[in-house]
Amino acid sequence: MDFEGIYNSYLNNKLHGRYITNEDIEPILNDLKNDFEIGTVGTSVMGKPIYSIKAGSGKTKVFIWSQMHGNESTTTKAVFDFLNFLKSDNEIALTFREHFTYYILPIVNPDGAALYTRANANEVDLNRDSVNLTQPESKVLRQTFEDFKPDFAYNMHDQRTIFGLGKNGDVKPATVSFLAPSYNEEREINEPRQTAINVIAAMNNTLQQFIPGQVGRFDDGFNINCIGDMFMSQGVPTILFEAGHYPNDYLREKTRKFIFFAILSGFYAIYENVIAINKSEEYFRIPQNRVIFFDMMYKNVKINYENKEIITNFASHYKEVLIDKSVIFEAFVKEIGELDDFYGHVEYDCEGELFYNSDSSNLLKSEQKADFMIGKNREFVNGIEKK
Numbered sequence: 001m002d003f004e005g006i007y008n009s010y011l012n013n014k015l016h017g018r019y020i021t022n023e024d025i026e027p028i029l030n031d032l033k034n035d036f037e038i039g040t041v042g043t044s045v046m047g048k049p050i051y052s053i054k055a056g057s058g059k060t061k062v063f064i065w066s067q068m069h070g071n072e073s074t075t076t077k078a079v080f081d082f083l084n085f086l087k088s089d090n091e092i093a094l095t096f097r098e099h100f101t102y103y104i105l106p107i108v109n110p111d112g113a114a115l116y117t118r119a120n121a122n123e124v125d126l127n128r129d130s131v132n133l134t135q136p137e138s139k140v141l142r143q144t145f146e147d148f149k150p151d152f153a154y155n156m157h158d159q160r161t162i163f164g165l166g167k168n169g170d171v172k173p174a175t176v177s178f179l180a181p182s183y184n185e186e187r188e189i190n191e192p193r194q195t196a197i198n199v200i201a202a203m204n205n206t207l208q209q210f211i212p213g214q215v216g217r218f219d220d221g222f223n224i225n226c227i228g229d230m231f232m233s234q235g236v237p238t239i240l241f242e243a244g245h246y247p248n249d250y251l252r253e254k255t256r257k258f259i260f261f262a263i264l265s266g267f268y269a270i271y272e273n274v275i276a277i278n279k280s281e282e283y284f285r286i287p288q289n290r291v292i293f294f295d296m297m298y299k300n301v302k303i304n305y306e307n308k309e310i311i312t313n314f315a316s317h318y319k320e321v322l323i324d325k326s327v328i329f330e331a332f333v334k335e336i337g338e339l340d341d342f343y344g345h346v347e348y349d350c351e352g353e354l355f356y357n358s359d360s361s362n363l364l365k366s367e368q369k370a371d372f373m374i375g376k377n378r379e380f381v382n383g384i385e386k387k
Contacts, residue, residue, distance in 0.1 A: 001265070003264065011081055011257075012077070016077075018320070018327040019322065020067070022113065022114070023114075037055075038052070039053075042137075046110075046111045048114070049110070052103065055086055057098065058096075058100040058101050060099055060270065063103050063150035064079060064156065065108050066107065068109050068141065069126070069127065070109040070110075070111065070115060070117050071113075073158070074255055074259060075259055079104060092268070099271050100267065103148045116322040126138050128226065130224065145231060152196075152237050155231075155238060156241045156259075159174065160244075163177065163292075163293065171293075173244060173345065174245070175258060176241070177240075177241075178203065178215070179219075179239070179242075180193050180196035180238070180283065181220065181226070181229045182220045182221070182222040182229060183233040185222050187222060192236060194278065198276070198277065198278065200266075200279075201279030201283050207261060207262060211246070219289070241262065243259050245345065293345055294315035294334060294345070295315075296331065296344050296346045296370070297315045297342070297344025298314050299313045299347065299350060300349055301352075301355050301374060303355045304363055305364075313338060313339050314335065314337075314364060316332060316333050316334055318331050318383070329382075330382065331370035332370055333366055333368050336366060348374075350375075353378070355372060356373040357372055370382060370383035
């Protein structure tokens with residue numbers, strides 16, 4: 001399958017960047033009314049609509065939801081890319097429409113999306129509310145699941161830049177990660193979980209052609225409060241998608257493409273029924289995510305520490321700040337020390353030169369803005385060296 005060609009043909013250019021809200025998807029939903037059933041399944045804490053999309057007429061039912069964490073929008077973009085493909089006259093799209101029925105909630109947490117927060121307007125993490133169902137968004141998600149009775153459930157998320165794969169210096173960012181959630185404390189594998197495992201193995205085989213060594217697996221510790229674990233415990237094969245970091249791709253436009261590849265290849269594997277083969281060995285060979293990355297790492301820098309000059313390392317990390325409906329990445333110093341077994345997505349050798357703050361002091365503190373000098377000639381602004 002020509003994944004690159006299909007993606008380039010059906011990329012939805014109306015969505016871009018990290019800040020995706022109801023306002024962004026409403027014009028697209030209006031355009032899709034001629035092709036799919038567009039509806040509203042409920043409202044958020046602040047009264048915003050939670051939209052739904054029903055597509056296809058096949059026997060195999062797939063429930064997809066994205067942005068239950070409001071600031072995790074990469075998969076939302078990929079889902080709309082997939083819908084752009086699905087409405088086309090491409091032969092594979094026609095096959096999918098005949099074989100599958102999709103029910104999609106593109107933004108489960110519209111308040112969090114507007115505020116650019118993980119939690120909803122009541123500051124509740126919806127992915128820890130699957131048992132108590134204290135929030136209107138949680139209730140909508142559960143009711144939709146129960147009414148639709150899916151054969152597969154796709155739980156779409158973003159993950160932070162801290163996650164990586166590999167060891168002994170040969171490390172890469174976890175650009176895409178998956179999980180077939182556990183359905184019990186013992187992490188046993190029953191038929192629904194086996195089915196999810198087999199789909200993930202098929203998606204991983206595709207992604208290894210494009211991002212070798214950059215596909216990870218999330219920890220499968222059981223937590224019934226998490227929606228994926230809850231749905232798996234209800235006997236529905238559930239797959240967690242995590243859109244992560246690709247080098248120099250903080251807007252997640254590259255990662256968006258790889259999520260699209262995963263969606264496409266997964267559905268094709270289900271259609272072709274290659275998922276009937278046990279792929280547990282392949283699944284568990286996917287390396288588990290580890291927290292090993294900072295955004296920037298500065299090595300061999302001289303600082304003033306307890307009135308002594310020492311050579312050490314430090315790292316900075318971006319905080320995502322919403323300003324005028326744009327996400328701004330502001331770099332702050334995060335950790336100071338040897339930082340063994342940690343890496344930077346960007347690394348600098350400071351060659352033993354002295355660290356200077358903007359006030360010419362040599363004191364380096366955690367959480368200070370990453371604007372500084374190394375020596376007399378190397379200026380760093382927002383964590384990055386000026387050329």
